[in-house]
Amino acid sequence: MGLVKSGKDFLKNTKKDVADTNKRQMLMQVVNLGLIVTSALMIWKSLILFTGSESPVVVVLSGSMEPGFYRGDILFLHFGRQPIRPGEIVVFNINGRDIPIVHRAIKVHEKTPSGQIDILTKGDNNWGDDRSLYNKGQMWLHHEHIMGRVVGYLPYVGQVTIIMNDYPMVKYALIGILGLFVLTSKE
Amino acid sequence: MHTCWYRANALFTFASTVLAVLCILCTLSDQVHRSNPGVQVDLAGFDGLHKEFGTDKAFVVLNFTADLRDTFTWNTKQVFLYVMVEYSTSRHHFNQMMLWSQIIERKEDALIRRPLLRAEYPHVITDKGTNLRDMPFNVTVAWNNMPIVGLLTTERKTFTGFKFPPEYQRPNPQLQQQYRL
Numbered sequence: 001m002g003l004v005k006s007g008k009d010f011l012k013n014t015k016k017d018v019a020d021t022n023k024r025q026m027l028m029q030v031v032n033l034g035l036i037v038t039s040a041l042m043i044w045k046s047l048i049l050f051t052g053s054e055s056p057v058v059v060v061l062s063g064s065m066e067p068g069f070y071r072g073d074i075l076f077l078h079f080g081r082q083p084i085r086p087g088e089i090v091v092f093n094i095n096g097r098d099i100p101i102v103h104r105a106i107k108v109h110e111k112t113p114s115g116q117i118d119i120l121t122k123g124d125n126n127w128g129d130d131r132s133l134y135n136k137g138q139m140w141l142h143h144e145h146i147m148g149r150v151v152g153y154l155p156y157v158g159q160v161t162i163i164m165n166d167y168p169m170v171k172y173a174l175i176g177i178l179g180l181f182v183l184t185s186k187e
Numbered sequence: 188m189h190t191c192w193y194r195a196n197a198l199f200t201f202a203s204t205v206l207a208v209l210c211i212l213c214t215l216s217d218q219v220h221r222s223n224p225g226v227q228v229d230l231a232g233f234d235g236l237h238k239e240f241g242t243d244k245a246f247v248v249l250n251f252t253a254d255l256r257d258t259f260t261w262n263t264k265q266v267f268l269y270v271m272v273e274y275s276t277s278r279h280h281f282n283q284m285m286l287w288s289q290i291i292e293r294k295e296d297a298l299i300r301r302p303l304l305r306a307e308y309p310h311v312i313t314d315k316g317t318n319l320r321d322m323p324f325n326v327t328v329a330w331n332n333m334p335i336v337g338l339l340t341t342e343r344k345t346f347t348g349f350k351f352p353p354e355y356q357r358p359n360p361q362l363q364q365q366y367r368l
Binding site for chain 2: 067068083085086087088089104106107108109110111113120122124127128129150151152153154155181
């Protein structure tokens with residue numbers, strides 16, 4: 001009699017243990033997922049801080065710099081303190097347009113004494129300069145239009161983000177699979 | 188149940204790590220490479236110095252030679268070679284603009300001789316005012332090494348002691364003739 005009773009107790013206790021550990025493990029996995037997301041964010045933000053560029057990694061979206069940069073290549077930007085000089089490849093934003101452009105500066109005038117800078121750009125693969133791309137009547141880019149200058153190059157890898165942008169389902173599927181991985185992985 | 192996924196994941200991680208290390212080694216090898224390209228610039232003359240719409244426009248003609256075969260490494264995708272003119276006025280202490288540029292994709296094309304190098308569209312030498320008469324200027328030749336993977340590097344060489352013509356002028360017939368030959 002006594003034996004059976006203790007056996008029942010044992011079963012009960014084990015069940016409770018399993019439930020407890022499961023709960024704890026689930027919690028751990030969620031914390032892990034949070035850690036991954038926040039550390040990615042931290043890396044991105046510290047890159048912004050160190051490069052001085054608001055978007056330190058960009059993907060090339062057009063062929064205007066071919067054959068140097070193709071659509072889907074990744075560029076690493078650095079802004080630094082030095083003013084922009086002709087010959088440098090810069091990423092700039094035209095007011096009222098959300099997609100930044102990667103082109104080469106071909107002409108620079110710097111005003112005395114304010115140091116206000118006038119920049120004209122051109123794509124290496126384009127015949128004319130970029131005045132046709134700027135807003136109507138805009139002749140020059142200024143410091144505030146520039147997001148950074150290109151210092152590093154990695155081919156092809158950006159294709160992933162282009163595909164994810166063109167087919168959002170792929171993005172959600174990928175995020176889902178990765179999330180599942182993290183949540184179900186046992187460590 | 189997960190072993191298949193785990194293996195695929197491990198394989199992918201390993202492959203991308205190897206690739207990343209290779210890319211880093213590749214761009215590091217570029218940094219060790221030392222080159223000493225021969226670049227020479229002389230002033231051949233002027234095709235004119237005009238005043239158009241209240242701004243000065245100069246037509247510089249240069250005698251330009253560059254041998255960049257040295258700069259090519261196994262990690263070079265292309266070299267972007269450009270020639271710039273720079274000068275300083277009272278209202279703008281820094282003015283620099285490209286006069287000519289060229290993409291060089293092969294080592295065999297990296298020897299360039301242009302005895303009469305003129306500004307090519309859309310490059311043009313213009314001032315923001317009318318200060319170019321008798322203005323001293325420098326010519327800088329620079330080459331931007333664009334890699335297959337890794338860091339972009341730019342080297343430059345500056346030639347000083349040039350001067351724009353003292354008065355507005357029309358094209359020099361002698362130079363034009365030379366151009367036709």
